[in-house]
Every structure is written in structure tokens, then in C-alpha cells.
Amino acid sequence: MTTTPNSxxxxxxxxxxxxxxxxxxxxxxxxxxxxQVLKWIHQYGTEDFDDMSNxxxxxxxxxxxxxxxxxxxxLSQQISKDGTIKWALKLESGQAIETVFIPEKNRxxxxxxxxxxxxVDCTFCSTGAQGFSxxxxxxxxxxxxxxxxxxxxxxxxxGNRTISNxxxxxxxxxxxxxxxxxxxxxxxxxxxxYGLSKRRVTLSTSGILPALDKLLDYTDVxxxxxxxxPNDELRNELVPINKKYPIKMLLNSIKRYLERSNAARKxxxxxxxxxGVNDTTDHAHELVKILSxxxxxxxxxxxxxxxxxxxxxxxxKAIKAFEQIVQSSGMIVTTRKTRGEDIDAACGQLAGRVNxxxxxxxxxxxxxxxxxxxxxx
Ligand code: SAH
Ligand code: SF4
Numbered sequence: 282m283t284t285t286p287n288s289x290x291x292x293x294x295x296x297x298x299x300x301x302x303x304x305x306x307x308x309x310x311x312x313x314x315x316x317q318v319l320k321w322i323h324q325y326g327t328e329d330f331d332d333m334s335n336x337x338x339x340x341x342x343x344x345x346x347x348x349x350x351x352x353x354x355x356l357s358q359q360i361s362k363d364g365t366i367k368w369a370l371k372l373e374s375g376q377a378i379e380t381v382f383i384p385e386k387n388r389x390x391x392x393x394x395x396x397x398x399x400x401v402d403c404t405f406c407s408t409g410a411q412g413f414s415x416x417x418x419x420x421x422x423x424x425x426x427x428x429x430x431x432x433x434x435x436x437x438x439x440g441n442r443t444i445s446n447x448x449x450x451x452x453x454x455x456x457x458x459x460x461x462x463x464x465x466x467x468x469x470x471x472x473x474x475y476g477l478s479k480r481r482v483t484l485s486t487s488g489i490l491p492a493l494d495k496l497l498d499y500t501d502v503x504x505x506x507x508x509x510x511p512n513d514e515l516r517n518e519l520v521p522i523n524k525k526y527p528i529k530m531l532l533n534s535i536k537r538y539l540e541r542s543n544a545a546r547k548x549x550x551x552x553x554x555x556x557g558v559n560d561t562t563d564h565a566h567e568l569v570k571i572l573s574x575x576x577x578x579x580x581x582x583x584x585x586x587x588x589x590x591x592x593x594x595x596x597x598k599a600i601k602a603f604e605q606i607v608q609s610s611g612m613i614v615t616t617r618k619t620r621g622e623d624i625d626a627a628c629g630q631l632a633g634r635v636n637x638x639x640x641x642x643x644x645x646x647x648x649x650x651x652x653x654x655x656x657x658x
Contacts, residue, residue: 284346285346285347287349287351290347290348290349291304291347291348291349292348292349292350292351292420293318293322293348293349293350294322294350294351294352294419294420294423294424294427295418295419295420296419297419297464297467297468298315298316298319298467298468298471298473298474300464301315301318301319302315304348305318308340308343310340314336314340316473317333317335317336318333318336318344319471319473319474320473320474321333321336322350322427322474323423323427323430323468323471323473323474323475324435324436324437324473324474324475324476325435325437325438326427326430326431326435327350328350328352330344330345330348330350331345351373351420352420352424352427352428353370353371353372353373353378353420353421353424353425353428354370354371355368355369355370355371355428356368356369356370356371356377357369359624360624361620361621361622361623361624362623363620363621364384365381365382365383365384365620365621365624366381366382366432366621367379367380367381367382367621367624367625368380368381368382368425368428368429370421370424370425370428372397372417372421374415376397376414376415378394378397378417378421378425378451378452379394379451379452380392380393380394380425380428380429380451381451381621382429382444383620383621388445388446388481389442389443389444389445389446390444390445390446390447390448391425391426391429391444391446391447391448392447392448392450392451393422393425393426393447393448393449393451394417394422394425394451394452394453395416395417395422395449395451395452395453395454395455395458395461395462396413396414396415396416396417396452396453396454396455396457396458397413397414397415397416397417397452397453398411398412398413398414398415398452398453399411399413399452399453399454399457400412400413400454400457401454401457401487401520401521401522402521403487403507403509403519403520403521404518404519404592405509405519405553405555405584405590405592407587407589407590408452408453410587410589410590416453416457416458416461417453417458417461418461419461419464419465422461422462422465423464423465423468423469425451426444426447426465426469426475429444430444430475445477445481446477446481446482446483447469447475447477447481447482447483448482448483448485448505449462449466449483449484449485450483450485450505454486454487454489455484455485455486456484456486456489456492456493456496457489457492459492462484463496463499463500466482466484466500466502467499467500469482470482470500470502479501479502479503479543479544480503480544480545481503482502482503482544483502483503483504483505483549484496484502484503484504484505485505485506485507485549485551486504486505486506486507487506487507487520487522488506488507488520488522488523488526488531488534489522489526490526490530490531490534493534493535493538494534494537494538496538497538497541497542501542501543501544502544502545503544503545503549504535504538504539504542504544504545504548504549505548505549505550505551505580506531506535506548506549506550506551507520507551507553508528508531508550508551508552508568509551509552509553509559510523510528510559510564511528511559511564511567511568511570511571512528512567512571513527513528515558515559515564516528519555519558519559528571532571532572532575535548535575536575539575539576546576547576547577547578547613548575548576548577548578549577549578549579549580550572550577550578550579550580551580551582552568552579552580552581552582553582553583553584554581554582554583554584554594554595554599554600554603555584555592555593555594555595556584556592556593556594556595556596556599557593558592560595560599560600560603561599562602562603562606564603565602565603565606565607566606568607569606569607569610569612572612573610577612577613578612578613578614578615579607579612579613579614579615580614580615580616580617581600581603581604581607581614581615581616581617582616582617583595583600583616583617583619585619585622600616604616
């Protein structure tokens, strides 16, 4: 018997539920097979077709011949003093991505990546500084959740849902990798896969408006928006995509999303506080003004420094004063505690393993071509 090499087999971790149904239909199998196999893969973390005990022996043999369940490999695992865990995962392409688990009192949040690098190139973000390399495939996005779930043990087996929330706040701009990100979110929400509530899956975006405007046609999740500045002049500088999609357009798009979404009643507004750049009391007043009329929660994030950045974290005094102004306007505001700092797992510190300066600069050049293309279109 000749065996098919793994590289030519279909990776079932790369298939959404509709994709898996098509796959089984092509084999002449009924749609319920897709549900059975989906459960084995995503609820139990099964990699071996022989473990799928409710699948007939002949079908298992067929699957072994034509399919694999292949996820990124764990390169390293670091556990912070505060319990935060950071995994570096190695992709088939040889590149690495990072995934972070943040335990809190009443929940456990997994922060996942959607791209290697990022073309948006926000001035305060180490992922942006790395340039853009490529989009992640579905298997590489959902593979991050799959690994973490296997590490803690399947909720079906342990009875504990250790990962209660998933946020797309790792490396990359999720709305610039639309299809695989939507497929991953739908697997997170599917009761036959991870079964998370739609309020507990959060997409964070810098504001890619055409993609945001069509998101609810495909899925429904909670929304976080990286605002970081209360006026266009400053936001153009910090979040360059603002030149194409300025604040007013962004706020209108958010309003439309909130009107139609069942998952998001409020938008989470992310605001990185950078010393002397966007953290004055005037900025705080301006922020309150532009957000009035939009149901929101404001998440202040003290800037996390990274090598090569000249920005500094705001002083405690400035953070408190900013928080106070927003709070006294009646808006809900939280200041994010930095987690996993000792293992470089804090927001904006995720940059994969590619630290070689020359390669970073090469990618940065390519990146500037791509961002210009986005801005020109
Ligand atoms: N691209 C998406 C999601 C990934 S970034 C977005 O921008 O929303 C996730 C969050 O980390 C964003 O709010 C981003 O602004 C924040 N972040 C990036 N760099 C940071 C840094 N150096 N310090 C603190 N937060 C940072
Ligand atoms: Fe990209 Fe988000 Fe970083 Fe901006 S903050 S460069 S959009 S990952």
C-alpha cells in the first residue's frame, strides 16, 4: 500500500464546520460525521484518528490515509510570577507566534495572535515594529486555543472551563485576516467545539472599517477598539490607519456594530497611555467628549516599553488624573494591570522570535509599501 505524505493530506484543524461537512460529503459521508469529528478534535484535543471510538474502523483508516490533525508545535513555555503563561509556538513555515494565558479571580483569558507581525505599524507597538510577515491560517489561529485547552485539560473531561475568555489581542490585526479569523471565532462559539459565550470572545481592532462593517454578517462577538488618541491629528501619528479611517468614521462604524450585535452592548475602548504624548488632562476631557453617546468601557493601558522604542510609560500621577476625569464623566474605566511582564508577555511585547535587526529592517521596508497600499486604496 502506498501512503500519502503528510504534506499532501488535509489538515482537519484547518477546516471550519462547513468545511468539515464538505470534506465528509466528498467522501460520501453524512454531515453528522463532521460534528462527531469536530467534537473529537476541539472538545477532546484528539490527534489520533484511532481514538475516535464512535467513528467506524473503515472510516478511521480512510481518514488516516488522507487527513491529519496538525497543530503548531510548542517551542517554549514560560510561567510568570503572577501565573501568566506565555507559549511560543513553532509553525510549519519555521516562524514563531506567541499566545498568552492570563488567570484572574473569576476568569481565565487566552490572548491569541492572528498574524505574524502587523502592517498597521502603530508607533507604540512592538508587533508593528517587527513589520508584516504573513497571515495565520485557521489551524494556526485555532491551534493556539487547542494547545492551551490540551495543557489545562479538556473542559468536557475536567469539568473546569479554565479558558473562559478568548481575546484577539496578540500579534496582528485580526480584521486584515478576515476569513480565518471569522472561522476561528465561529469555532470558539460553536457548542460542538469550544462552546464559549459570544460575550466572552473579543475581537480587538485598530479600525479596519470595511471589514468591521461586514463582520456581523459572519459572526457576532464582543468588540474592542484601539483608539489611543482623542483627535485625528494625534491618532494619525500613533495609529497610521487613521489617515484612511478617521475617528468620526470609526465611531459611526462602532455605533452601527453595537446596534446590530447581540454580543456587544458596549465597546471596549483601548487607550495606551504614553508619557507626554496622549496622557494629559486635556486629552482625557477630549476623549470623554468624543465618546459621549457611544456605550463604552474605557480600558487604559499603561504603555509597555520594548527595545527600540523611545516612548515612556505615563507617571502614576498622570494615569490617576486621566482615570479620574474619565470616571467623573460617568464612564466606566479600568486601568489594565500589567501582567506577565517578567516574561515579556504584556500587551505590545509580543514580537515572536525574530529579533534579528536586519530582518526586521527588511520587513519594515516591505511593510511601508503595504501600509501605503492600504492607505492609497
Ligand atoms: N491589532 C489589534 C489587536 C492586537 S493589539 C489592535 O490593535 O487592536 C492589542 C492591544 O495591545 C491593542 O489595544 C494595542 O494597542 C495594545 N498595545 C500594543 N502595543 C502596546 C504597548 N507597547 N503597550 C501597551 N499596549 C500595547
Ligand atoms: Fe498592529 Fe494592533 Fe500593534 Fe497596531 S497595535 S501595530 S494594529 S498589532
